[in-house]
Amino acid sequence: MAAQRLDGRLLAAQLETSMAAAIAAGLAKAGRPPGLAVLRVGDDPASAVYVANKEKACARIGAKSFGSHLPANISQAALELELHELNKNPAVDGILVQLPVPASINDRALLQVLDPNKDADGLHPLNLGRLLRGEVGPRSCTPAGVMALLKQAKLPLEGMRAVVVGRSILVGQPMALMLQQANATVTIAHSRSLNLEGICRDAELLVVAAGKPGLIGANHVSPGAVVVDVGIHRRPEGGLCGDVRFAEVEPLARAITPVPGGVGPMTVTMLLLNTLRMWAQRHALAEPCQGL
Numbered sequence: 566m567a568a569q570r571l572d573g574r575l576l577a578a579q580l581e582t583s584m585a586a587a588i589a590a591g592l593a594k595a596g597r598p599p600g601l602a603v604l605r606v607g608d609d610p611a612s613a614v615y616v617a618n619k620e621k622a623c624a625r626i627g628a629k630s631f632g633s634h635l636p637a638n639i640s641q642a643a644l645e646l647e648l649h650e651l652n653k654n655p656a657v658d659g660i661l662v663q664l665p666v667p668a669s670i671n672d673r674a675l676l677q678v679l680d681p682n683k684d685a686d687g688l689h690p691l692n693l694g695r696l697l698r699g700e701v702g703p704r705s706c707t708p709a710g711v712m713a714l715l716k717q718a719k720l721p722l723e724g725m726r727a728v729v730v731g732r733s734i735l736v737g738q739p740m741a742l743m744l745q746q747a748n749a750t751v752t753i754a755h756s757r758s759l760n761l762e763g764i765c766r767d768a769e770l771l772v773v774a775a776g777k778p779g780l781i782g783a784n785h786v787s788p789g790a791v792v793v794d795v796g797i798h799r800r801p802e803g804g805l806c807g808d809v810r811f812a813e814v815e816p817l818a819r820a821i822t823p824v825p826g827g828v829g830p831m832t833v834t835m836l837l838l839n840t841l842r843m844w845a846q847r848h849a850l851a852e853p854c855q856g857l
C-alpha cells in the first residue's frame with residue numbers, strides 16, 4: 566500500500582485561512598495588524614528565499630512585515646542596537662533573526678537581546694526553558710510544524726517509539742521535547758551515534774533533521790514507520806531534496822513528508838502563528854488556532 570503523504574502545503578494553506586480570519590476579526594480592537602520583523606545579516610543565499618517566503622506569507626494573511634537587511638560586516642553592537650529598536654517598536658509583535666549569521670557575529674549573545682515576548686522563532690533561552698518545562702510560550706517553528714502535521718494526519722504518538730536524528734537547538738532538541746510531551750518514547754541520534762541504521766530501524770516515528778542530503782535510506786526504516794524529513798537541500802543539478810532518499814523509503818513507510826511541500830511550508834506557518842498569538846495576547850484577543 567502506498568504511503569500516506571503528509572502534505573504541508575495543504576495544511577499551511579488551511580491554517581493561513583484561519584489566521585487571515587483571526588486577523589480580520591481582531592483588527593478593529595487591536596487597531597493595527599500583527600507585525601513580523603525579519604532581521605537578515607549578510608548574504609546567505611538560502612536565507613534570501615526563506616525571507617521572501619515569509620514576506621509573501623505575511624501579505625497573504627494581512628500581517629505587516631518589516632525587513633531589515635544588514636551588511637555582513639556590521640558590528641555586534643550595531644546589530645544589538647537594531648534588535649533593541651525592534652524590541653521597542655510597538656508595531657512589531659514578532660522578531661526573527663534569520664540564521665545563520667556571519668561568523669563574526671555571536672548569535673547566542675544576539676538571541677539574548679531579543680525580547681522573549683517577541684521571539685517569533687521560540688529560540689530565546691527563556692522560551693526554550695518554557696518548552697522544557699511544558700509552559701506556554703512561542704515554540705520553535707519547525708518542530709511545532711511537524712507536530713501540527715502529525716496531529717492533522719491523526720497519527721497517534723502516545724507510547725510510540727520515536728527517533729529524532731539531529732540535536733540542534735533549532736530543530737532536534739525542541740522536537741524531542743515536544744514528542745516527549747505528546748507521550749512518545751524518544752531517542753535522539755546524531756552524527757556521532759554508532760549503529761545509526763539499527764537505531765532508526767527501531768523507530769515507529771522517524772524525524773530526520775540531520776542536515777545531510779540523502780542520509781536516510783531503506784536500510785534505516787522499518788516497514789510501516791512514519792517518516793518526517795526536515796532536511797532541505799538544493800541539488801547541484803537543480804531542484805530540492807531532503808535528508809531522506811524519498812523514492813527508496815516511500816514504499817516502506819506508512820506516512821511520509823515530501824521535500825518540498827512537507828515540513829518547509831509548515832515552518833513558515835508556525836512563524837506566522839507565533840507572531841499572531843503574541844499580537845492577540847498584547848490586545849487581549851482570543852487565542853488563534855487553539856489546540857495546535
Ligand SMILES: Nc1nc(=O)c2c([nH]1)NC[C@@H]1CN(c3ccc(C(=O)N[C@@H](CCC(=O)O)C(=O)O)cc3)C=[N+]21
Pocket residue numbers: 612614615618661662663664665686706707797824825826827828829830832833
Ligand atoms: N531563525 C531562523 N529560523 C528558521 O526557521 C530558519 C532559519 N533561521 N534559517 C534557515 C532555516 C530554513 N527554513 C526554511 C523555511 C521555509 C522553507 C520552505 O518554505 N520550504 C518550501 C520550499 C522552498 C523553496 O522552494 O525553496 C518547501 O519545503 O516546500 C524551508 C526552510 C527556516 N529556517
